[in-house]
Amino acid sequence: MGYFAGLIFVLAALWLGLSGIYKPLLLILAGISILISVVLASRLETVDREGSPYGRSIPILSYWAWLMIEIFKANWPVIKACVSANLNINPAFVRVKTRCESDLAKTIFANSITLTPGTVTVEVEGGKLLIHALFEEDATPDSFDEMDLRSYRAADGKREEELAA
Amino acid sequence: MTEIAAVAIIIAIGLTLVRALLGPTLYDRVLAVNSLGTKIVLFIGFLGFVLGRPDWLDIAVLYALINFVSTIAILKFFRYRSFQVPLHRRPATKTPTEQGGDNV
Amino acid sequence: MSELLGILIFLKPWVGGILCVIGALLALIGSIGVLRFPDFFTRLHAASITDTSAVTLSLLGMAILAPSWLVVFKLAAIWLFIFLTSPTGSHALANAAHTAGLQPVLGRDLKRPDNSEEGA
Numbered sequence: 001m002g003y004f005a006g007l008i009f010v011l012a013a014l015w016l017g018l019s020g021i022y023k024p025l026l027l028i029l030a031g032i033s034i035l036i037s038v039v040l041a042s043r044l045e046t047v048d049r050e051g052s053p054y055g056r057s058i059p060i061l062s063y064w065a066w067l068m069i070e071i072f073k074a075n076w077p078v079i080k081a082c083v084s085a086n087l088n089i090n091p092a093f094v095r096v097k098t099r100c101e102s103d104l105a106k107t108i109f110a111n112s113i114t115l116t117p118g119t120v121t122v123e124v125e126g127g128k129l130l131i132h133a134l135f136e137e138d139a140t141p142d143s144f145d146e147m148d149l150r151s152y153r154a155a156d157g158k159r160e161e162e163l164a165a
Numbered sequence: 166m167t168e169i170a171a172v173a174i175i176i177a178i179g180l181t182l183v184r185a186l187l188g189p190t191l192y193d194r195v196l197a198v199n200s201l202g203t204k205i206v207l208f209i210g211f212l213g214f215v216l217g218r219p220d221w222l223d224i225a226v227l228y229a230l231i232n233f234v235s236t237i238a239i240l241k242f243f244r245y246r247s248f249q250v251p252l253h254r255r256p257a258t259k260t261p262t263e264q265g266g267d268n269v
Numbered sequence: 270m271s272e273l274l275g276i277l278i279f280l281k282p283w284v285g286g287i288l289c290v291i292g293a294l295l296a297l298i299g300s301i302g303v304l305r306f307p308d309f310f311t312r313l314h315a316a317s318i319t320d321t322s323a324v325t326l327s328l329l330g331m332a333i334l335a336p337s338w339l340v341v342f343k344l345a346a347i348w349l350f351i352f353l354t355s356p357t358g359s360h361a362l363a364n365a366a367h368t369a370g371l372q373p374v375l376g377r378d379l380k381r382p383d384n385s386e387e388g389a
Contacts, residue, residue, distance in 0.1 A: 017342035018223070068325070075322045078314055079295070082302030091311050091375055114356035114363075117317045120310070122363045132363065132373065134314045166286020167334070170327070173293035177319075180300035184312070192309050192366040199358055200303060200316040204296055206347060207327050211289065214334055222343040229347050233354035240365045 063154035092136035105155035202232030288330030295323035
């Protein structure tokens, strides 16, 4: 039920924030549409730990803050490559292993790699990722290690304790 | 200042359109259209601030959502040549009841 | 304290406007990259500049210029949508191209691969 409560909370916050008009009629309509959304989501069976990971909001948000800094750092080489007179790029395919186990952690890791300019996840097979990198020398498997560890901790860390509790 | 930003975004939209027209592969065109959508979202936002009507951001929210859906729909269509095929789905190996609240 | 507040209110439109302009220029740089880079996979990297830093800086600038908190919430919603959907879209594109057998340009000399059967 916790997942349903989280979903209802997020949908209500979205409606209240986007509408900005708080008349009774509109609030009743908001209730009806939230109800329809929740029923549809439960019919789609997307209301579970992976579909709405609100229990791990704080680790995921702190991971996101770290990721923003990484994204802005990784932007510089790509911007320089875009505007420099001669194309000074060295594209390559790199294979990287990940320690993430759950689908949520893998999604977070692959999406972080894709969000970082200069690297794009092309394929995910089991625990291996195929990555296309703009600069081969920057994209050694070691350079993804910290991101891997942090996304693992954000999504999977302390999972055993949660399961035991 | 937002006027300058809007003009710069218009130029960027023009350059992206050139890539969408030049191709050469289907994926280049889809990439250009996807990138175009993101720029148009920014442009609608800037235009709302230039004209003093930030309510237009509602349209930008919708545009951001439709942009994503259309990209996925185009890719799915050109992969299966049909919208009727379900996307790849792994068979369920474990029961989804190990976490509370799933079997409601 | 009130002088500091006055300075902040005076600076607000300038900081917001400059952030907007920087974001728009980054989008322009991303478009130039999309136009210049040699093949599909490298163009994907140029497009991701637009999707990340240009969007973040522009929306931050607009949030500083915004007249009410409602507008700030809408901007935050747009930012969240774009940050959740753009990597998924990029990955779907790259995966589709890779599965279809599009050969990338590799190495520093940017050797052209043979894409004759997939070409155009």
